[in-house]
Amino acid sequence: MSNLDTVAAGRVVSMQYTLTLDDGQIVDKTEGEESLDYLHGAGNIVPGLEQALEGQSVGNALKVRVEPDQAYGAHSNEAVQDVDRSAFPEDAQLEVGVTFQAMDQDGNPILGTITAMAGDQVTVDFNHPLAGKPLNFEVKIVAIRAATDEEQSHGHAHGAGGHEH
Numbered sequence: 001m002s003n004l005d006t007v008a009a010g011r012v013v014s015m016q017y018t019l020t021l022d023d024g025q026i027v028d029k030t031e032g033e034e035s036l037d038y039l040h041g042a043g044n045i046v047p048g049l050e051q052a053l054e055g056q057s058v059g060n061a062l063k064v065r066v067e068p069d070q071a072y073g074a075h076s077n078e079a080v081q082d083v084d085r086s087a088f089p090e091d092a093q094l095e096v097g098v099t100f101q102a103m104d105q106d107g108n109p110i111l112g113t114i115t116a117m118a119g120d121q122v123t124v125d126f127n128h129p130l131a132g133k134p135l136n137f138e139v140k141i142v143a144i145r146a147a148t149d150e151e152q153s154h155g156h157a158h159g160a161g162g163h164e165h
């Protein structure tokens with residue numbers, strides 16, 4: 001048996017964190033005593049952060065910089081596409097900055113953001129909003145526990161701070 005005070009696969013980790021981009025913009029953070037619970041080793045968080053947390057202990061605070069290839073991937077120019085206005089529903093509110101859900105070639109849901117409009121041509125960026133961006137995490141590990149069998153089979157943490165269903 002390894003010590004349950006360290007982060008390892010099959011354990012639910014509660015952490016407080018702030019995610020900041022290089023320009024200082026805060027993308028996401030836990031507030032006050034609130035924490036995010038995730039199942040370690042299940043791909044619930046970006047790979048670079050999951051690797052950095054492996055073996056860390058309760059109470060540890062760390063800063064982790066994750067490059068795009070260990071986060072949401074590089075920004076792909078091929079994922080920026082010009083779409084004819086007729087491809088959208090007639091009543092769709094089309095303007096720059098609007099995000100909508102579409103299907104990729106495999107039928108999986110994918111988010112698109114309108115980045116430009118000219119005449120009947122709508123330019124849509126299907127990259128993840130954080131693609132191509134290094135992520136700066138400040139993390140404090142507040143608790144670690146063994147995952148339940150149900151959590152293991154679902155592949156995510158349950159309860160406060162985790163998945164609710």
Ligand code: ZN
Binds near residue numbers: 154156
């Ligand atoms: Zn579940």
